[in-house]
Amino acid sequence: MTILGSTGSIGQSTADLLLRNPDGFEVEALTAYRNPQRLAEQARALRARFAAIADSDHYPALKEALAGTGIEAACGTEALIEAALRPAELVMAGIVGAAGLAPTLAAIRRGAIVAFANKEVLVCAGGLVMQEVTRCGATLLPVDSEHNAIWQCFDLDRADTIERIILTASGGPFRERAFEEMRAVTPQQAVAHPNWSMGAKISVDSATMMNKGLELIEAHHLFRLPPERVDIVVHPQSIVHGAVVYRDGSVLAQLGSPDMRTPIAYALAWPGRIETPAKRLDLAAIGRLTFEPPDEHRFPALRVAREALIRGGGCPTVLNAANETAVHAFLEGRIGFLDIVDTVERTLGAIPEGELESLDDVYNFDRTAREIAARFSTLRNSKPPTATADLS
Numbered sequence: 040m041t042i043l044g045s046t047g048s049i050g051q052s053t054a055d056l057l058l059r060n061p062d063g064f065e066v067e068a069l070t071a072y073r074n075p076q077r078l079a080e081q082a083r084a085l086r087a088r089f090a091a092i093a094d095s096d097h098y099p100a101l102k103e104a105l106a107g108t109g110i111e112a113a114c115g116t117e118a119l120i121e122a123a124l125r126p127a128e129l130v131m132a133g134i135v136g137a138a139g140l141a142p143t144l145a146a147i148r149r150g151a152i153v154a155f156a157n158k159e160v161l162v163c164a165g166g167l168v169m170q171e172v173t174r175c176g177a178t179l180l181p182v183d184s185e186h187n188a189i190w191q192c193f194d195l196d197r198a199d200t201i202e203r204i205i206l207t208a209s210g211g212p213f214r215e216r217a218f219e220e221m222r223a224v225t226p227q228q229a230v231a232h233p234n235w236s237m238g239a240k241i242s243v244d245s246a247t248m249m250n251k252g253l254e255l256i257e258a259h260h261l262f263r264l265p266p267e268r269v270d271i272v273v274h275p276q277s278i279v280h281g282a283v284v285y286r287d288g289s290v291l292a293q294l295g296s297p298d299m300r301t302p303i304a305y306a307l308a309w310p311g312r313i314e315t316p317a318k319r320l321d322l323a324a325i326g327r328l329t330f331e332p333p334d335e336h337r338f339p340a341l342r343v344a345r346e347a348l349i350r351g352g353g354c355p356t357v358l359n360a361a362n363e364t365a366v367h368a369f370l371e372g373r374i375g376f377l378d379i380v381d382t383v384e385r386t387l388g389a390i391p392e393g394e395l396e397s398l399d400d401v402y403n404f405d406r407t408a409r410e411i412a413a414r415f416s417t418l419r420n421s422k423p424p425t426a427t428a429d430l431s
């Protein structure tokens with residue numbers, strides 16, 4: 040297999056499972072953005088054949104760290120595409136953001152099985168990506184815990200018997216905060232997720248609940264369901280990850296402790312199963328599972344994402360690009376927490392709607408949205424919180 044984004048949270052969990060199952064997999068290629076040391080360590084440990092780093096400034100360090108190993112090193116966006124094109128049966132799409140679009144599409148276009156974590160790819164270009172999946176005979180295996188749960192319960196041969204699907208949301212670290220109190224939260228507070236350990240960008244998305252909005256769009260494409268048949272329910276314990284409601288009233292749900300190695304393992308071993316060290320559920324010790332509707336007044340991101348999906352065309356692309364830009368600005372301390380979704384909504388309002396007919400359209404909407412969102416991010420009156428950190 041190949042891991043795109045091997046140095047990230049999803050990539051490291053995947054690598055961990057591969058090291059625990061040394062006879063089950065051979066590793067073709069690994070990629071990173073700007074962490075040559077971790078990439079080289081992984082490439083050695085997993086005996087990869089090829090290691091690609093996107094930021095060429097870090098190529099000399101990668102080459103040096105791999106000297107004498109026989110592992111081929113390369114750099115730049117073309118090298119990421121080469122990693123995706125090399126002959127691995129299974130590709131983990133674990134890059135964060137729309138930066139994963141080109142390499143993930145390269146894997147799809149050669150008909151690979153793609154374990155799919157990189158949700159922004161489906162948000163920014165879902166219709167086109169799904170067309171390519173069908174045209175090229177590729178297979179997408181959902182890795183996002185909610186979508187993986189639904190996949191485990193979804194009778195693909197009898198999709199007509201399915202009424203709706205349910206995505207659960209933890210509610211993030213500020214689930215119980217008043218709206219005004221969230222104005223002052225810092226990046227450190229926003230990335231401290233109560234249940235899951237994840238990369239900085241998805242942690243902030245969970246705190247604003249934009250993550251659930253992105254997942255609504257992802258679910259719409261993966262399961263080919265209209266947004267009104269995708270329910271969102273807040274479930275603070277993160278034990279029930281997703282459910283499928285059948286037309287006879289049966290609801291099938293998947294449960295597990297919040298550890299990404301379980302959904303990743305399901306994708307790696309599909310249609311079989313492999314062992315993972317994930318903590319086993321002790322339902323009696325947990326005692327109580329609670330559910331509540333999302334509060335779209337305090338967390339408007341879900342509404343903004345749903346509206347973008349319904350408006351269609353380039354709107355989801357704009358939503359994603361503006362969100363990536365605003366989250367980045369927040370993590371750098373340039374804007375406040377509440378400015379993130381506000382920036383996304385204002386960017387959506389500033390760009391004329393248009394159809395998404397080609398990848399050029401995707402890149403045009405994406406570029407324009409990033410420019411406009413960056414401009415909104417520098418015109419803030421509200422003072423961002425003082426504590427900042429390099430959380431990328």
Ligand SMILES: NC(=O)c1ccc[n+]([C@@H]2O[C@H](COP(=O)([O-])OP(=O)(O)OC[C@H]3O[C@@H](n4cnc5c(N)ncnc54)[C@H](OP(=O)(O)O)[C@@H]3O)[C@@H](O)[C@H]2O)c1
Nearest residue numbers: 044046047048049071072073074134135138156157237238
């Ligand atoms: N983490 C989770 O538990 C989780 C759960 C469900 C879904 N997801 C989704 O999985 C994806 C990855 O999330 P994550 O939490 O693993 O993110 P992460 O920890 O930030 O890791 C991101 C990976 O992508 C690489 N990368 C970042 N920017 C890049 C660029 N411009 N070009 C090429 N590579 C780049 C990073 O390389 P460097 O390390 O060198 O920067 C790293 O390998 C996201 O789409 C996220 O929404 C994550």
